[in-house]
Amino acid sequence: YKLTSAHQTSVTSDSYTMAALTQMLCVLSVAVAAQAGYLGGYAAPAIGYAAPVAYAAPLPYVKHAPVDYYAHPKYAYNYGVKDYHTGDVKNQWEERDGDVVKGEYSLVEADGTIRTVTYTADDHNGFNAVVHKTGHAVHPAPAPVHVPVYHAPAPYYHH
Structure with missing residues (x-):
């Protein structure tokens, strides 16, 4: 099976057109996603008004009084x-x-x-x-200790 040159040219130009279209769609989808910003989390949908994003004002500069580290203790x-x-x-x-x-x-x-x-x-x-x-040291008297007494067994002779 052999393709003609006219058909070959149309297939090649179609593939370039398809590649260019795919690239354009990718760039366009990235731009749309970036424009959309943060789309929310996992919360259930609710009807209501979302207040505009508030920006915090910069904190005022507060100058502290010098600390005397050598105060009289x-x-x-x-x-x-x-x-x-x-x-x-x-x-x-x-x-x-x-x-x-x-x-x-x-x-x-x-x-x-x-x-x-x-x-x-x-x-x-x-x-x-x-x-x-x-004062005077008070030492308690030692408690008596019971020491068991063991006797030697009586001699036993057997004939």
């Missing part, structure tokens, strides 16, 4: 716990004025004595603590 605090059921009895206080810190804390030790620590700290002397222990 000064504070004072104290707290205390008195839970005689659990044996948690302690307290502490501390105050600071500039670079000088003074404070004290105390607690009840496991042996019943009270440990009190008074401390100071400054640039000249550094940290200094004085520990005081008051």
Whole structure:
């Protein structure tokens, strides 16, 4: 089967025309899709008016006041716990004025004595603590321990 040259020419020009038409349709569909914008999500269709898109105004420039990072440090605090059921009895206080810190804390030790620590700290002397222990240590008497006594078996002779 052989095609004539006139037929061959018409087939070739038809294929070029079809390719050009396909390309034009692709470009046109992309342009239409771009013009349409965002077409919505997965919500069910509803009847109503859509408000126009609102554009946010730029935020106003707010100038903050400078922060003084070298402010004079000064504070004072104290707290205390008195839970005689659990044996948690302690307290502490501390105050600071500039670079000088003074404070004290105390607690009840496991042996019943009270440990009190008074401390100071400054640039000249550094940290200094004085520990005081008051009261008498109470150690419970050891509980008696029952030690089982084992006897050697009586000798047994068999003839």
